[in-house]
Amino acid sequence: MIDVFHSFMDVNRRFNRLVFDSFYIHDLNMTTIIDTTSLYDQTSLIDPKVLSRICEKILPRIHDQIYKLTVEEYSINQILTVSNYPQLYSLSLINFQEEILYQYLTDNLILRDLTKQITHLNIDIKETIEHCSEIGSKIFTLILSLCKNLIVLNFCHMFPTRNYFPPLFYLLWENCIPSNLIKLKINVSTLVDCLYLLDGPLVCLSTLIINVSSTFCPLEYINPTKKLPKLKYFSFTACNYTTDYDDLIVPLLCRMINLEQLKLYLSVVRSDSTYIDGTQLYEQFLIYMTQLKKFTFYITTIVSFRTVRLKLQSNEDIQRSFIGRGYQQVASYIHSKTFSSNGKCHIYSLPYDFEYFVNLDNSFQGGMFHKVRQLKMNDVIPFENKLFKLISQNFPFLEFLYISNDYSQKDNQHSSTLITFPYLKFLDLKWAHVDYTKLFLLRKNIRVPCLSNLSIEYKSLITITNNFTNDATQFNFDKLKSLDVFAPLILMITFSLVTWRNIRVAHRRVHPASTISSMRQRDFQLTRMLVAEVVVYVLSTIPFPVYSFYSSVTMSINKSVDQQTIEAFINFIATVFMVYINPSSTFYVYLATSKTFRVEFKAAVKNIWHRVLRRNQQRQPLNEPTMMLATRFL
CATH class of the missing domain: 1.10.287 (Helix Hairpins)
Structure with a gap:
């Protein structure tokens, strides 16, 4: 819309009628972010001159005709101060830093007055390094207290690839007035946050769409048996694996006695148990939902035997468990060759109704997934070309692809038909073998004409480009805008040695008459600085990968609450070392050495x-x- 205003305003009367048409004005998007991919292109901010012209020439003429308004952090102040918006009922605040958004909601009187009239609010916050920040929960509480007429709230659930999950267990509901909120879409940090929301002041809530980063729940249920009779629509997404399905998620679902629509996206780890199937779903909670009209789901179950060995269901058994219980069409497949587990089972309702598909492996049976935009693949068996051909056909509108597989391909024969991913924009190959890098980045293997964001390991990039000497036209780099390179430790050591050598050469050129002892002393100090920097880097980064490996190995073990709390604390310490100590240590290392x-x-x-x-x-x-x-x- 900004381009339309800038290009066609005051060209002639016909274009003016087009620019000021109510179809465009009623829902005014004053940002450059039009989809998920735009979030990665932070260079496309509004030109200050263009913004000033719009604010001076256009907004004063249409301010009373705007019903919906979308603004971002860099332009909100100028847009809100130019005029009032008496008809505005929907406001979207996009791509904000949490500190700046909190400051606006606290200090900006114009925005605070505007929140009193809106009924629909959408909030999008950038990812923050500090995962346990209280600011997110403060913003949420402030919104509930300011927006007296708010009916629909989307809090950080606007873009599927956004990884901002604020913890809400800091909230003090005692200070909150019961809200008139009817519909809430939200990203939260843990299952505890979900429980706090359902047992808080949102007494009128009938629709809850929630995406949980982690289902780890160290606390007891607040009201484990309290029913939730007003909730009619519940969508629960937890892409990360959870061991709390039977103890926490099932009891939560049993409280929703008047639910009419239910969507579940779960990855479950079980010990000494069986796969989740249609019989279990019905007997555990569906039997209590007498008003349920639609049940949409995707559930992955990983099973490991520790003390008891049970017979796992076959795929035919899984399919039979859904017969005669009112289910719609259901697809399923079983993967028996997994790491540190006895089997993995996927069950999902058809047609597939989610924008993401995680944990895809070599047992994938195919099907049509027109809604899927984000796909994550992982396995301990190599992915062959025929699987990628199947994926390109079954996921025709795929935009984000993550591949995790350390094993080289056994059959790298390419079919006569070139594999094409026409809409793929983001490709993550950091945890993929170099074979998959060659497969996706060489034009002769796969075509990805829209690829704009690539995440890759440095070693793989060096290999396929022959140390950056190969012809660039061989690769799918035409529209590449962002390159995220994962550099190993050896690269840091190499750069340090090159720096050390170059400084020695520079000293000899600048001070040719220096004594040998003084030169040796400087060289010794430089060597000590570089060695100390590498040592600190290793010590500050190694705890995180060690903990990640431990978590993946022990993922299927049933752990006590105390053990989970201890591991969560260790994870916090490892993250602090990697995120804070490592980047800030260089100055102190140089100062000390x-x-x-x-x-x-x-x-x-x-x-x-x-x-x-x-x-x-x-x-x-x-x-x-x-x-x-x-x-x-x-």
Whole structure:
């Protein structure tokens, strides 16, 4: 819409009628973000001159005709201050940092006044490094208290690839007035947050669409038997594996006695049990939902035997369990060759009604998945070309593909028909063998004409490009805008050695007459700095991959609440080391290991201090005692 305003306004009367047509004005999008892919292109912000022209020439003429408005962080202040919007009932705040959004909701009087009239609000927040920040929960509470007439709220559930999951267990419901909210779409951190929402002041809530990052729940149920009679529509998504299906999720579903529509997307790990099938779903909670009209689901079950060995169902047994219980058409398949488990079973209702498909493996049987935009593949058996051909046919509108497989292909024969992913925009190959890198990035193997974002391991990139010497036209790089390279430790060591060598050469050129002892001393300090940096890097990053490996190996083990709490704390410590200590350690390492660095740092501080003193002297001359004190300090 911004391009339309900028290009056609005041060209002639016909174009003016087009620009100011109510069809465009009623729902006004003042951002450059039109889909999920736009989130990755942060260079496409609104041109300040274009924005100023729109705010000065257009918004004052149409402000009373705008019903829906979408703004982003960089333009909200200018758009809101130019005029009032008396007919506005829907507001979308897109691509905000949580601190800035919280500041706007707290201090911006225009926005606070606007929240009193809107009935529909959409919030999108950028990912934050600090996963357990309280700001997200404060924003949510503030919205409920400010928006008195709010009926529909989408809180951080606008884009499927956005990984912002605010923890809401910081909320103090005692200070919240019961809300008139009817529909809520939300991303949350844990299952605890889901329980807090359902047992909080949202007394009128009839539709809840929730995406949970982790189902880890260290707390007891707040009201484990309290019924939820007003809830009519419930959609629950938890793509990460959970061991709490039987203990937490099933009891939660049993409380929804008047539910009319249910959507479940679950990845479940069970010990000493069987696959989840139609009989279990019916007997565990569906039998209590007497008003249920539609049940849509995708459930993956991983089973491991620890103390008891049971006979697992066959795929025919799974299919028979859905007969005669009112289910619609159901697809299923079983994968028996898995890592550290006895089997994996996939069951899902047809037609497939989700935008994502995770945990796809070599046992995939095919089918049509027109709605799927995001696919994640993983297996301990190599993915062969025929599987990718099947995927390209069965997922025709796929945009995001994640491949996790460390095993080389056994059959790399290519079919006569070229495999094409016409809409694929994001490809993640960080955890994939180099064979899959060759398969997807070489034009002769697979065509990906829209690929704009690539995540890849550095070693694989070096291999397929022959150290960046191959002809670029051989690759699917035509529209590539973003390259995320996963560089191994050896790369850091190599760069350090090259830096060390270049500085030695520079010292010899600049100070040819330096004594051998002074040169050796500088070289020793430089070597010590680089070695210390590598050591700190290793020590600060190794806890996280070690914990990740431990989690994957013990994923199917049934753990106590205390053990889960301890592991969650260890994960927090490992994340802190990798995210905070590693990037901030370089300065302190150099300061501790190099005398030359300390001298130069001290000189830089003195230089800055002298500049500040001279600037102050120019503004207001110092008296003699003050000058003596400053001189003595230095």
